[in-house]
Amino acid sequence: MKKYLILCLLLSPVVFSSLLGTAEDVRFDQPALITSAGQAAEVHLANVLFKRAGLTATLNKTAEAADLEGHKTLILVLGVSLKGLGAAGIDAGHEKKRVESLLLAADEQSIPILCLHLGGEARRGDLSDQMIKTCLPHAAAVLVVKDGNKDGLFTAICRNHNIPLIEVEKTVYALEPLKNYFRQDRRP
Amino acid sequence: MNRHTILKAANALLLAGVLSVTWFAGRAFHRMHVNDPIYPAPGLTEKILLSRYHSALRSGPADTEIYLFSGKEKGGRLLVLGGTHPNEPAGFLAAVLMVENLQVEKGDVWIIPRANRSGFTHNDPQEASPQRFVLTTAKGDRSFRFGSRLTNPVHQWPDPILHINPAGQVLSGSDSRNLNRAYPGKKEGVLTERTAFAIMELIRTEGIDLALDLHEAAPEYPVINAMVFHENSAELAAVALMDLQLQNMDFRLEESPPSLRGLSHREWGDHSEAASILLESANVSHGRLKGKTSASLIVEGRDKNYVRAAARGLLFVPFDEAGIPLKERVARHLAAVRSLTAGLGDMHPDREIILHRFPSPELVREKGAEACLAPPNQR
Structure with a gap:
């Protein structure tokens, strides 16, 4: 397994591409707050990616506005899972309200938002698409696994709002773009 | 005259x-009540019966074989279950392939190919399922039972109108015979609950680190090509998923809901220290849209109704004329077992498990499970 991960680290710079905006100019600061927008399990993938990238982040799947305190970036992992909503003990309406209040709080506190969609085509559908349309306009940058953007939904929204969009072939290739997105943590 | x-x-x-x-x-x-032979690899350490963990099962229809492979070095402890639902042959066959090939260098591996042995002795009524499917090895045919999702009513009867499972969830009466609704089991319960209790005892007694339950489901079911994980194994599932992506095996991650009681991915994790994960592959012979349920449908996994359903966006997996054959489904299970085991060792070096002669998912995907099955009539 280690050899696969080393291989992916070597390959990742050549397989991702910045499609829109100027991804090079967007930089985020640590620590980040990782939360789900839809309770899909990909939030755990994001957490593993951040750990492997050596980035400081807190995972809170059901973070509220108050949890933003002490964080410099909000990571929203997009995708609705009914099983995940059940696991969190909430319904889709409650989740939408939570995410909207989080978006509002982040905007008010000028905390930049990085949106990730890591579940590919399997994590699309009516509920997920509604969540994507709600969150994306607030994002400072978007990273998406390519086959989740087959129909160009992410491309269209990002183009309309001039948001840099990065597509990666597979989740594992998101590691290097994530590293590049974050400034080095200079805290002692 | x-x-x-x-x-x-x-x-x-x-x-x-x-x-x-x-x-x-x-x-x-x-x-139908006679077990199909399984020919363990020379690396087998011991064949145990489930009744070792709950004597009430002794010599009964649920007293199934457990194959233990132990390495020379101490390491992690893995349990693999196939045949929880005997009409989901990819899980059963992946377990059989492991038993017939494996050699363990480090750690211990317990494999139960027929977790619900009673379920292999009958079919689901009104489904017109074939009793068997056949795989042709280089030296002859291997025939396998295609069983039922549930314990045979001959062994556990009658069903209640409503069933409250050992975890307290109210279910339909027939689910009293569903092993994957019966955890953590009941020592003095009905047969299926006693079976679940024995498996739970195995997990606790042997200090299992990673417990995997191999399943299949219909392509129109949302939790498909999936890894359903207990929250105690979220990071392991995420690490393994990324490893599988690099092998061109796409899985979706699903977290086990705490409110869905009685299932392996929930109760194993709640009642033991084991990282608990359930794997699902896509089997058209389970679906409601299928045509004739035949042995060929089980093995080849092709169905024109599903091609049409996919074109209308009604499925949760890609599906075309090539279908989703058994070899693909078995390969997915094997690859996931391999990646999860490797991930466990990466995350916890003291729980490393080194497997030799693991049945190659790549070979199975290309040439079928037949390529790794032992020839028939082996003594």
Whole structure:
């Protein structure tokens, strides 16, 4: 397994591409707050990616506005899972309200938002698409696994709002773009 | 010849016909209660019966074989279950392939190919399922039972109208015979609950680190090509998923809802220290849209109705004329077992498990499970 991960680290710079905006100019600061927008399990993938990238982040799947305190970036992992909503003990309406209040709080506190969609085509559908349309306009940058953007939904929204969009072939290739997105943590 | 003699001869012929049909049907019925042979690899350390962990099962229809492979070095402890639902053959066959090939260098591996042994002795009523499917190895055919999702009512009867499972969830009566609704089991419960209790005891007694339950489901079911994980194994599932992506095996992650009680991915994790994960592959013979349920449908996984359903966006997996054959489904299970085991060792070096002669998912995907099955009639 280690050899696969080393291989992916070597390959990742050549397989991702910045499609829109100027991804090079967007930089985020640590620590980040990782939360789900839809309770899909990909939030755990994001957490593993951040750990492997050596980035400081807190995972809170059901973070509220108050949890933003002490964080410099909000990571929203997009995708609705009914099983995940059940696991969190909430319904889709409650989740939408939570995410909207989080978006509002982040905007008010000028905390930049990085949106990730890591579940590919399997994590699309009516509920997920509604969540994507709600969150994306607030994002400072978007990273998406390519086959989740087959129909160009992410491309269209990002183009309309001039948001840099990065597509990666597979989740594992998101590691290097994530590293590049974050400034080095200079805290002692 | 008078009319009376003709009638007597006709009656005799009819009686002979009925007797022969009864004899053949009885023989077929009896054969359903005989285990298909599994030929363990030379690396087998011990064959155990489940009743070791709950004596009430001894010599009964649920007393299934457990194959233990132990390495020279101490390491992690893995449990793999196939056949929780005996009409989900990819999980059963992946477990059989492991038993017939494996050699363990470090750590311990327990494999139960027929977790619900009773379920292998019958079919689901009104489904017109075949009793068997056949895989052709280089040295002959291997025939396998295609069983039922549930324990045989001959072994556990009658079903209640409603069933409250050991975890307190109210279910339909027939689910009292569903092993994957019966965890953590009941020592003095009905047969299926006692089976679940014995498996739970195995997990606790042997200090299992990673417990995997291999399943299949219909392509129109949302939790498909999926890894359903207990929250105690979220990071392991995420690490393994990324490893699988690099092998061109796409899985979706699903977290086990705490409110869905009685399932392996929930109760194993709640009632033991084991990282608990359930794997699902896509099997058209389970679906409601399928045509004739045949052995070929099980093995080849092709169905024109599903091609049409996919075109209308009704499925949760890609599906075309090539179908989703058994070899693909078994390969997915094997690859996931391999990646999860490797991930466990990466995250916890003291729980490393080194497997040799692991049945190659790549080979199975290309040439079928036949390529890794032992030849028939081996002693």
